[in-house]
Amino acid sequence: MSSLFIAGHEFHSRLFTGTGKYASSDTMMDSLSASESELVTLSLRRMDLKNQTDNILQPLLQQGIKLLPNTSGARTAKEAVFAAELAREALETNWVKLEIHPDPRYLMPDGMETLLAAEELIKKGFVVMPYVHADPVLCKRLEEVGCQCVMPLGSPIGSNMGLASRPFLEIIIEQSRVPVIVDAGIGAPSDAALAMEIGADAVLVNTAMAVAKQPAQMGKAFRLAVEAGRMAYESGLGEKRVQANATSPLTDFIGALS
Amino acid sequence: MKIMLNDTVHEFVGETLEDLLTQLGKTEQGIAIAINQQVVPKSLWRSTELNEQSQVFIFESIAGG
Numbered sequence: 001m002s003s004l005f006i007a008g009h010e011f012h013s014r015l016f017t018g019t020g021k022y023a024s025s026d027t028m029m030d031s032l033s034a035s036e037s038e039l040v041t042l043s044l045r046r047m048d049l050k051n052q053t054d055n056i057l058q059p060l061l062q063q064g065i066k067l068l069p070n071t072s073g074a075r076t077a078k079e080a081v082f083a084a085e086l087a088r089e090a091l092e093t094n095w096v097k098l099e100i101h102p103d104p105r106y107l108m109p110d111g112m113e114t115l116l117a118a119e120e121l122i123k124k125g126f127v128v129m130p131y132v133h134a135d136p137v138l139c140k141r142l143e144e145v146g147c148q149c150v151m152p153l154g155s156p157i158g159s160n161m162g163l164a165s166r167p168f169l170e171i172i173i174e175q176s177r178v179p180v181i182v183d184a185g186i187g188a189p190s191d192a193a194l195a196m197e198i199g200a201d202a203v204l205v206n207t208a209m210a211v212a213k214q215p216a217q218m219g220k221a222f223r224l225a226v227e228a229g230r231m232a233y234e235s236g237l238g239e240k241r242v243q244a245n246a247t248s249p250l251t252d253f254i255g256a257l258s
Numbered sequence: 259m260k261i262m263l264n265d266t267v268h269e270f271v272g273e274t275l276e277d278l279l280t281q282l283g284k285t286e287q288g289i290a291i292a293i294n295q296q297v298v299p300k301s302l303w304r305s306t307e308l309n310e311q312s313q314v315f316i317f318e319s320i321a322g323g
Contacts, residue, residue: 018323028321043322044290046264046315049282056321057288072322085297086317090290157323206323 001230004201006179007095007127007148009066013038014196015226016068016181018206022215025056031209032065035219039066041097041204044087045073057091068129070097075110077117084121096121097151098130107157111138115145122146131183134165139172139180150176151204153184154195158207160187163194173199189218189225196229197237262313275303278314288319 004011017037022028032040040060047053060067069087074080077100084096098121100114101107109132118128127148132138134152142150152172155161162185163169173180179201186192192203205222212218261270263278272281275291275298291298292315298306308314 019321020323022321041323042319044317045320047284047289047318049264049266049316053318053320055288057319069319070322082292082295082297086290086292087319089297089300090288090317090319204323 001227002234004179006129011038011202012036013223013226014202014230015192015222016040016202016204017209017219018204019056019060020206021210025059027215028056028210029059029063031212031215031219032060033063033219034216035205035209035223037065037219037223039068041068041070041206042091043070043072044083044090066095067091067093068095068097069093070099070131071117072099072101074100074117075102075113076100077113077120080113080117081120081124084117084126085124088126094125095127096129098128109133109153111135114138115141118142118147119145129181134168134172136168136171136175140175143176143178147178149179149181149201151181151183154182154191155185157184159185160208161185162187162191163198166194166198169195169200170198189221192222193225193229193232196226197232199233202226259308259310261308261310264315268314270308273307275306275308275314278308279303282316284316290317291315292317 071083155164183204
């Protein structure tokens with residue numbers, strides 16, 4: 001399986017993971033280790049001054065996993081730029097997963113604000129990884145303004161509905177000159193394998209691993225699925241067709257009995 | 259001195275942002291600070307002095323997708 005390069009950084013794994021929804025940081029680390037993910041997302045929030053937060057940062061840093069802060073919670077481009085600048089200070093990285101979703105009910109990404117924020121963040125020296133709807137036109141615009149990849153959704157965040165956006169993902173993958181990372185909605189390893197088979201460069205998984213009864217085993221399942229899907233893509237899948245096409249040579253021996 | 263910290267009044271004994279973190283018992287790791295809507299780089303925490311007009315927001319990294 002070939003390596004994936006984003007902004008000059010080499011990834012041996014094409015499975016990226018989120019850190020939300022795990023029952024504990026130990027469970028999270030077990031799952032991430034089994035997944036062999038080399039990049040994880042984190043969020044930022046106002047510090048809880050009364051309660052100590054579970055420290056997930058230290059074990060991630062000890063494992064050498066690359067951190068990708070997101071701008072979750074931002075409702076506008078202005079808020080997202082502010083969140084990205086805070087994240088750059090907090091986690092000492094100029095990489096950012098740009099997320100702008102003004103409506104908490106469906107968490108649909110706002111494409112217009114995302115494009116505005118991406119342009120500004122790129123001017124400020126960020127490596128911008130925008131989370132967007134599976135919109136081929138928008139993905140191309142984001143590529144043109146200098147995003148290092150695009151992250152179209154498979155289906156709504158946390159929905160486990162898989163690649164509901166498949167026809168549009170295929171157009172994005174066909175057109176894109178930057179890596180395409182399918183994000184959101186991937187609910188099963190088979191969804192991840194399918195994303196890789198159709199040519200996605202990577203997938204980002206969180207809920208499906210975090211809420212599994214056995215998160216570590218599910219992490220391994222996703223690793224294997226992503227590897228299988230990518231290997232199949234690189235091997236070259238056969239075309240689908242309606243008519244039968246024999247895999248054994250057709251001989252006349254049955255005909256000879258009549 | 260009273261400052262506004264994360265939208266609540268906070269009694270602060272000290273001078274700088276670094277003093278505030280010490281008072282709160284927080285380390286630098288995974289933390290970002292903004293004063294009056296401006297992000298303050300970590301390199302300036304030691305020299306950034308607070309006053310009663312300071313609106314301080316401290317952010318921390320948490321789990322997320």
